[in-house]
Amino acid sequence: MKKSFYILWMALGLVSGACTDWLTVQPKTTIVADHLYTTDAGVEQALNGTYILMKTSVYNPGGIMGGAGFAEGLAATWSNMGNDLNKHIYNINNEFVGSMFDGAFMGLYKIISNATPLINGMEQNKELLSEEVYNIVKGEALAIRACVHLDLIRLWGPMPTKVDRTKTYLPYVTEYSTSKYTYHTYDEYMEKLFADLNEAEALLKKSDPILNFPANNTTNGSTKWLKRQCHFNYYGVLGLQSRARLWYGDKEEALRYAKMVKEAVNTDGTPKFKLGDQALFSSFGDGAWDGTMYPEHLCGVDVSEVFDYNKSSFGGTNVKVEMTNMAFSFLELYDNNTSDLRFQVWLYSTRRPPFNVTCRKYECMRPDTRAEATNMPVVRLSEMYLTIMECGTLTEANAAFEEFCTARKMTYVPLMEGDRKERVTREFIKELMAEGQNFFTYKRNEVKRMFNQPEDSDDCDIQQYVLPLPPKEF
Incomplete structure (x- = not known):
């Protein structure tokens, strides 16, 4: 695993050496933009190009926002990364660490630099495009841009409870330019993000076939818009709305969107989405667990062409990951419940520490399994349940929690107001481990000690949760 992480960061470093300013990189699509954005086929091609960028190095299990990449390293899930990321030592003057930060920053903004010309080009040529294509392609592009900007502000922006309202944090890019971009205050940035999500929601509500067909069955709906869970579809946008509102502290809107999903x-009258259970988890049989619960995916990115579990750091010859056991017992994280589906995702050695675990969350992502299962989830239904458990009335929270416990094979013990925050935060962590999301769980909830954080590292606060800008952005 350590070797695999090193290879990933070296690759990012090599990419980062190719440019001097990530925010002024001209996307290749602008070369033919005058023609590309004037036809249905052209804008669909441009959107596909944006998805290719997303899945190549960012939104895949081994990518920047995946289970074995930059974001997961910040969550201290892996104890043997060899670059102090899990200790939150951000020495960006170190060539290796600096290139790692540059690569992550660049990888995210490069997606934006492709989505933005597409969005603006479609607006300029709206009369030349069919209504359905305009609504779906522009809606997806807006959702992608908002999602990536949200990940950027969650990484490099402030802790949500410790915002300096006068400080400018990051640019929210809505126009392509070769000049330096304007950095925005937190509220300005989030206002632009919500504007993108609101427009995406409105456009997709008009034309997305997922509204009229079961989420996992749009292929049978006489439509060319296939595999909607592998795209940023209407319900994915609702899920992103809930995530973004929760991050911003608007619990009322976060709850409203979570309940809509x-x-x-x-x-x-059947549910559009349903929590995964033991039958779903083991539907591929022994050796190919569906740990990401594909039917729960509200939106995601098809990684079938770029990720093979058998050849990855998860499923290769060196898959045993030594956990430090400095801050917690791995079994204790799951309340000693070995039946918990989230625990079953890990092969766990019961000998005394140091001990080994193997992550099987992405085991179904192999060439011999169903193609739709090779989808990197960006938002899942379970996150909506967790949001209801956190933001709803205690009655709403416990109704959702009881369903959640049944699906995940846990004993239901009602939440109380006095223990709700702590227990729901713990469920977020168990649910999202190795999925690229838990650094944000910790940051939003001001967790001082991450569950697998090395003992010789400092408690987490602003210095650990607010990343320094990468060297090339100075």
Whole structure:
């Protein structure tokens, strides 16, 4: 695993040496933009190019926002990364660490630099595009841009409870330019992000076939818009709305959007999405667990062409990961419940520490499994349940929690107001381990000690949770 992480960061470093300013990199699509954005086929091609950028090095299990990459390293899930990321020592003057930060920053903004010309080009040529293509392609592009900007502000922006309202943090890019971009205050940045999500929601609500067909069955709906869970579809946007509002501290809106997803139904009244259970988890049989619960995916990125579990740091010859056991017992994280589906994702050695675990969350992502399962989740239904558990009334929270416990094979013990925050935060961590999201769980909830954080590292606060800008952005 250590070797695999090193290879990933070296690759990012090599990419980062190719440019001097990530925010002024001209996307290749602008070369033919005058023609590309004037036809349905052209804008669909441009959107596909943006997805290719997303899945190549950012939104895949081994990528920047994946389970074995930059974001997961910050969550201290892996104890043997060899670069002090899990200790939150950000020595960006070190060539290796600096290139790692440059690569992550660049990888995210490069996606934005491709989505933004597409969005603006479609607006300029709206009369030349069919209504359905305009609504779906522009809606997805806006959602992608908002999602990536949200990840950027969650990484390099402030802790949500410790915002300096006068400080400018990052640029929110809505126009392509070769000049330096304007840095925005936190509120300005989030206002632009919500504007993108609101427009995406409105556009996709008009035309997304996922509204009229079961989420996992849009291929049978006489439509060319296939595999909607592998795209930023309408319900994915609702999920992103909930995530972004929760991050911003607007719990009322976060709850509203989470309930919209949870309560969504098909035309026959059946649930649009349903929590995964033991039957789903083991549906591929022994040796190919569906640890990401594909039917729960509200949106994601198809990584079938770029990720093979058998050849990855998860499933290769060196997959045993030594956990430090400095801050917690791995079994204790799951309350000693070995039946918990989240625990079953890990092969766990019961001998005394140091001990080994193997992550099987992405085991189904192999060439011999169903193609739709090779989807890197960006937002899952379970996050909506967790949001309801955190933001709803105690009655709403416990109704959702009881369903959640049944699906995940846990004993239901009602939440109380006095223990709700701590217990729901713990469920977030168990649910999202090795999925690139838990650094944000810790940061939003001001957790002082991450569960696998090395003993010789400092408690987490602003210095650990607010990343320094990468060297090339100075």
